[in-house]
Amino acid sequence: MDKNDNSVQLFKNNDPYNPGFPMQYFNKNIESKMYQADKMVDSLLDAIVKESSTLAIAAEKTNKDYRLVVDASDEILKAIKEGKLKLAYNKKGDKHAQLINSDGTYSKKLPIKEEYIAKEVSPIEMANALQLKALQNQLENLTEQIEKINYGVLDILKGQQNDRIGLYYSAISLMIESNRINDEQLKRLLMVQGIKSLSDAIFQLNMKFKDDIFYLTSKEYENVKKKRVETIERKMSDINQSFAFIHQAMILKAAAYCSMNEFTAMTAVLEEYSKFIENDIKDSAHILAQLDSNDTGLENGIWKSRALLTFDSIDFSRLLYNDENILLEDTEEN
């Protein structure tokens, strides 16, 4: 994690118990990582121009500061091409920097030179930067959709308490602690524990959310004579509360992975959120819209607009996992 990360400042300046915190944390992390990615891509391009070689890309695989390259003269290369000289092979068939004459005797040794990899390009950071740049458009669209939902849930969050919500606050507490620790390993460990708490909270809240929705969609409230409306209102309040905390926990989890440069995990969380909306809300949105007193029932109403949150997960995965293409495209363009 970057010590100069904006999120550290956010932890210091803002009250993490503020309902707006997860969205701010998510936005700050994305903003900060995008800025770093831009800087990294710029330095990568500078390095490519300077070195005019594929050293930086190769370094990603070797993770070394330099590599040794055979520096054969034009005459030797011509002789190898004509079959007058051959490179020595071991039993596995790997080539070695030793020339063999056409009669099988050892020839002169090949000179080797050191090639240093540009210090300003860290292969891991470079790969992260390219991944993030590839996701930029999708992330911007998704953030816009999430912010629309976020606007509706903030009022619900005030003053809510129960065991499931306790797990969510426990996660925030761990994340605050982790941002105040200097030891990188301990910092990461606490962050991971925070993520675990968020996962537990999401799971438990989701179970309650599903039960309550099933209760309403299967019209079980019909059996509560004289108190149907009261029962509906109580269940809708619970559903809104569960949804608000699931939303906050999902954003916070994605932001936590982003702060640790785990972009694949971050997109997995965002996909999970999208699937949660698709599986648990999309089909029942029209019923919830009729039962929620604050909903107009229109397409831009509370539940139907929540059901719209989706993104192309296939495209997301393709961009992330196909690193080789991203690297080639980037180098070809420049």
Added chain:
Amino acid sequence: MAKAKGCPNVACEMNAKKKLFNKKDGYCSKCGTKLEYVCNSRNCYTFLDENSDEKCLKCQAKIKDLKDNFKDVRNKVVGGVVAVGGFALTIGKKAYDFTKNNL
């Protein structure tokens, strides 16, 4: 009451007044926005899908609660009338017996 339509334009006066249109009407007479189905209960104005009932689920539940409460009140009133009637009969019978025995 049959299915009704409403104006979905939140800036329109008809929407603010929760004006119910006939289901055959296509566009708002005030702003020209395409009308959509709404719950036909007074003051509800929840927009519904085309294949929904004429009332939203919450209004349907409200009506059922009202019916239950009405039944409850009716039963209490009937029970009260029966009890008062029974009491009056008992008193009447006693008065009759008293009169018959003493006159």
